[in-house]
Amino acid sequence: MWYVKNALTRKNLMALTGLFLSFFLIIHLLGNLQLLLPVEEARLQYNWYSHLLAGNIVIKVISIVLYACILLHTIDAIYMSLKSKKANGPGYAKDNRGRASKWYARNMMFLGSIIFLFLVIHFKDFWYHYKFGEMPLDENGNKDLYTLVIAAFDQLWYVILYVLAIIALGYHLLHGVFSAHRTLGLYHPLYSKIVKFLGMAYAGIMTVGYIIIPVFIYLNR
Amino acid sequence: MKIHLKIWRQKDSQSKGGFKEYTLDDVHQEMSFLEMLDTLNIKLVKKGEHPVEFDHDCREGICGQCGVMINGIAHGPLKNTTTCQLHMRSFKDGDTIYVEPFKAAAFPVVRDLKINRSSLDHIITSGGYVSVDTGQAPEANTIPITNEIAEAAFDSAACIGCGACVASCKNSSAALFTSAKITQLELLPQGKKETRKRVVAMVNQMEEEGFGHCTNTEACQVECPEDISVLNIARMNYEYNKSKILN
Numbered sequence: 001m002w003y004v005k006n007a008l009t010r011k012n013l014m015a016l017t018g019l020f021l022s023f024f025l026i027i028h029l030l031g032n033l034q035l036l037l038p039v040e041e042a043r044l045q046y047n048w049y050s051h052l053l054a055g056n057i058v059i060k061v062i063s064i065v066l067y068a069c070i071l072l073h074t075i076d077a078i079y080m081s082l083k084s085k086k087a088n089g090p091g092y093a094k095d096n097r098g099r100a101s102k103w104y105a106r107n108m109m110f111l112g113s114i115i116f117l118f119l120v121i122h123f124k125d126f127w128y129h130y131k132f133g134e135m136p137l138d139e140n141g142n143k144d145l146y147t148l149v150i151a152a153f154d155q156l157w158y159v160i161l162y163v164l165a166i167i168a169l170g171y172h173l174l175h176g177v178f179s180a181h182r183t184l185g186l187y188h189p190l191y192s193k194i195v196k197f198l199g200m201a202y203a204g205i206m207t208v209g210y211i212i213i214p215v216f217i218y219l220n221r
Numbered sequence: 222m223k224i225h226l227k228i229w230r231q232k233d234s235q236s237k238g239g240f241k242e243y244t245l246d247d248v249h250q251e252m253s254f255l256e257m258l259d260t261l262n263i264k265l266v267k268k269g270e271h272p273v274e275f276d277h278d279c280r281e282g283i284c285g286q287c288g289v290m291i292n293g294i295a296h297g298p299l300k301n302t303t304t305c306q307l308h309m310r311s312f313k314d315g316d317t318i319y320v321e322p323f324k325a326a327a328f329p330v331v332r333d334l335k336i337n338r339s340s341l342d343h344i345i346t347s348g349g350y351v352s353v354d355t356g357q358a359p360e361a362n363t364i365p366i367t368n369e370i371a372e373a374a375f376d377s378a379a380c381i382g383c384g385a386c387v388a389s390c391k392n393s394s395a396a397l398f399t400s401a402k403i404t405q406l407e408l409l410p411q412g413k414k415e416t417r418k419r420v421v422a423m424v425n426q427m428e429e430e431g432f433g434h435c436t437n438t439e440a441c442q443v444e445c446p447e448d449i450s451v452l453n454i455a456r457m458n459y460e461y462n463k464s465k466i467l468n
């Protein structure tokens with residue numbers, strides 16, 4: 001029990017779950033870029049792809065790991081935040097400590113909470129609907145997720161919600177990916193710099209990639 | 222020059238503190254920050270009031286006793302300087318300066334700006350040593366050590382234990398302090414032997430004392446008077462993980 005209470009161990013878990021989620025984001029983006037294909041092609045291919053994922057046992061196992069990672073990461077985030085609050089004691093009456101670090105590094109819990117709220121909406125609208133809702137079928141007999149997605153992104157407020165959440169995710173990754181490597185013990189000065197750079201590039205690519213999809217659909221479909 | 226001060230006054234660790242205002246008319250630019258506080262205290266004592274209590278010892282930036290929050294920044298606005306090495310030329314005539322003690326659950330306020338930093342000492346006693354028989358000093362060159370390693374060990378050993386890293390951290394983490402102490406010993410052959418035992422003991426003690434975790438914001442290195450590298454923290458994490466996996 002003591003082992004689990006230990007901050008370093010908890011943060012290792014956080015780093016590993018965070019990195020797994022970060023890796024998943026790449027695959028998820030690649031899959032969803034199919035939404036940008038020409039309309040007819042996109043619909044059949046995207047529905048076929050979704051069906052393929054839903055039926056595959058390997059994907060099932062991976063998705064269970066994924067849900068577990070989200071939960072563990074979130075539980076650890078709450079645990080760490082409470083621990084931090086306790087360690088801080090009374091706090092400062094005059095506080096200018098912000099000059100020494102980036103705002104997004106200091107507000108990982110805030111950014112994470114936005115991501116979490118977004119995930120709830122995201123799961124409810126697409127994942128829950130696909131798994132448990134009534135869905136029309138396309139010509140090939142696959143559930144027509146494509147039409148559902150397009151309809152969702154036809155609403156401006158929904159697109160704005162997505163873009164804001166993705167920006168929060170982008171900043172979370174900007175600090176998170178680099179931080180995870182430090183947590184896991186990468187102390188080599190040069191490699192540490194390289195990882196920091198790659199982490200920033202990754203965060204940038206994910207942010208742009210995930211923003212393009214709803215914006216492109218809103219403007220073109 | 223004229224300086225307005227808002228200084229944290231607190232009777233003891235139990236009571237609630239607050240800012241109290243003072244004004245000094247005859248502050249000299251060449252005074253150190255602590256000398257400025259000395260002149261305030263002389264005034265207070267003459268008036269029969271209790272002087273502002275603050276810690277200090279060497280007043281030359283090596284003992285690590287003097288840290289306070291100045292305008293919400295550990296050791297004040299200058300980077301890589303202790304409070305005692307900060308001079309009034311860093312301020313302007315008419316400035317208002319807020320002075321507060323370092324605050325963390327592991328650093329209870331003793332009185333005013335004085336805090337109890339024993340929690341850092343407890344981390345050292347838990348493993349920050351080398352178990353060798355004492356006796357006559359051995360010949361310095363019996364164990365060859367390359368210059369790079371000696372320098373790197375010294376960079377970590379430069380930590381003066383002031384606690385500014387804890388004060389600057391959003392989680393009140395003592396990771397920079399603890400990791401510097403671990404690395405300093407780990408880099409040298411005399412200390413390397415006990416690394417596994419030491420790192421687990423010191424990390425556990427850090428936890429026990431009620432310090433927070435590390436989010437890698439790197440604020441600690443920025444405000445550290447000795448510019449101790451945050452890579453020490455990553456090294457501590459590495460050694461800790463290795464010890465946990467291998468033991």
Ligand code: HEM
Nearest residue numbers: 015018021022077108109112113116176177179180183436
């Ligand atoms: C796709 C979703 C997410 C990804 C890819 C992700 C990724 C990461 C990564 C890689 C880290 C660095 C771990 C470390 O410093 O060792 C991290 C830290 C963090 N995450 Fe997430 N995260 C996600 C969702 C969330 C959610 C939903 C929350 C909270 C509700 C959250 C809260 C946090 C917090 C508070 C930290 C900083 C921990 C600290 O103080 O050191 N994250 N995240």
Ligand code: SF4
Nearest residue numbers: 380381383384386445
């Ligand atoms: S690491 Fe730097 S800030 Fe922390 S105690 Fe040592 S000298 Fe002070």
Ligand code: FES
Nearest residue numbers: 280284285287305
């Ligand atoms: S009084 Fe010794 S470091 Fe400042």
